[in-house]
Amino acid sequence: MSRRRLLLLPLVPVLMASWLTGPAAAAPADACADPAAIQVPGAARQEVTCHPDLSAAALSLTGHSDPTDWAGLHSKRTVNPAAGAGMQIDGYFPDDSTSNTTHGWNHDSQFVIRLPEQWNGQLVITGAPGVRKQYAPDYILSDWMLSQGYAYASTDKGNTGTAFYENGARSAPGQAVREWHDRVSELAKAAKDVVAQRYGARPARTWMTGISNGGYLTRWQLENRPELYDGGVDWEGTLFTANGPNLFTYLPTALREYPQALALPASRQRMYKVGFEPGSEILWPDHHAIYWDLTQRTYREAFDPGYDGATKAGTPFCRIGTAPGTPTACDAQYDYASRPRAVKDAVASVSLTGRIGKPMITLHGDLDALLPINADSDVYSTMIAGVGRSGIHRYYTITGGNHVDERADVFPAQLRPILPCYREAFQRLTAWVTTGTTPPASQTVARQPSGDEVNTCPQLAASATDPKPGKGKGPGQ
Secondary structure (H helix, E strand, O other), rough: OOOOOOOOOOOOOOOOOEEOOOOOOOOOOOHOHHHHHHHOOOOEEEEEEEEEOOOOOHHOOOOOOOOHHOOOOOOOOOOOOOOEEEEEEEEEEOOOOOOOHHHHHHOEEEEEEEOOOOOOEEEEEOOOOOOOOOOOOOHHHHHHHHHHHEEEEEOOOOOOOOOOOOOOOOEEEEEEHHHHHHHHHHHHHHHHHHHHHHHOOOOOOEEEEEEEEHHHHHHHHHHHHHHOEEEEEEEEEOOOOOOOOOOOHHHHHHHHHHHHHHOOOOHHHHHHHHOOOOHHHHHHHHHHHHHHHHHHHHHHHHHHHHHOOOOOOOOOOOOOOOOOOOOOOOOHOOOOOHHHHHHHHHHHHHOOOOOOOEEEEEEOOOOOOOOOOOOHHHHHHHHHHHOEEEEEHHEEOOOOOOOOOOHHHOOOOOOOHHHHHHHHHHHHHHHHHOOOOEEEEOEEEEEOOEEEEEEEEOOOOOOOOOOOEEEEEOOOO
């Protein structure tokens, strides 16, 4: 799931134009016409480079993408189309936090903007998932978007890494996440101007999208700054609500119950009760080791630093009686409901309402073991319906989908990648907005009985199958 800023004085952008040489052929001249004319509004630094191949794999060879940032988000069997030639702008906006070490800049609020040679007149904006950096969506989002002709922009959200809560001079509870909102909006506005500089026209359509925390930001942007976008696709966005459900209403249960859950039915039932789906048990061992504890401790620190006093983000895998000096402050025993009003206020400051202002499609895997669907997108869809916005929302539950597509390589019989259904959903969204073509009804997307399930999702075009009660329906349904 997952930044910072201060330095209010305007800074003069630093511009560097570099033409790549070496193993790859030089980029066509028109792929990077007049790079010196590009000025990212508000950027404290920018570097413009021209590339014959804007694919994540090719860019990683020259330091213009980072495989460690996008590792694990896609199946190793995923086939990406050719991204084509074009221009890349790397840089950062003024900020006083330094967790992002990319390019040796040691500066947060880094961004990347990519401008394809063959532009379709539209722009895609995203924010990094989890607490990763700006290149995290490169393999799952950027490659495909560029192949379709979209200009593309991504931000690190203003803070990165497992200490993202240390948000520079502005470290009040909730501030690290609140900054994410501003950084995405800042990039969206700047990228529209950059597009106009490069192509001579502003984008006819601008889309917001993202996975995990990027999905949360899609929801938040369409709720709070819809004027910047024409629509969005939310891929398993994080749900923050002041009164729950949220991360803190189910992760402590997982930390308490998992050690005995596979052996004790009562412990399993307590995990099911807070949202974890039967069938997701195959993911519990590695999620306990990798995700649950770290996510609970670091995000709890971002909203409730007083829980464990001066300790930063708790004690890993702590249980009552095992943490020296803090016997009652283990995150496995964290009880969100009993925490002070100020904690709920901090969560409320980043909470969602469901009041989206532009069309949106949500996808979520039914076996997500980090953001359980019953405590996340099922709830959010009901929120959207509750405020009368279901007419501009579609919700697709992906049977066998989990939080990161790489797990489908480990458990292919039980899991499938969500990426091909995401690509299908994105095309459905853009057709919905641009041509009025109604997308399929909200539905559960069944697994394919045959064919290439890693790279295709033909079922999304079918009629509704087993829609869950309370899910948002489209016009006329």
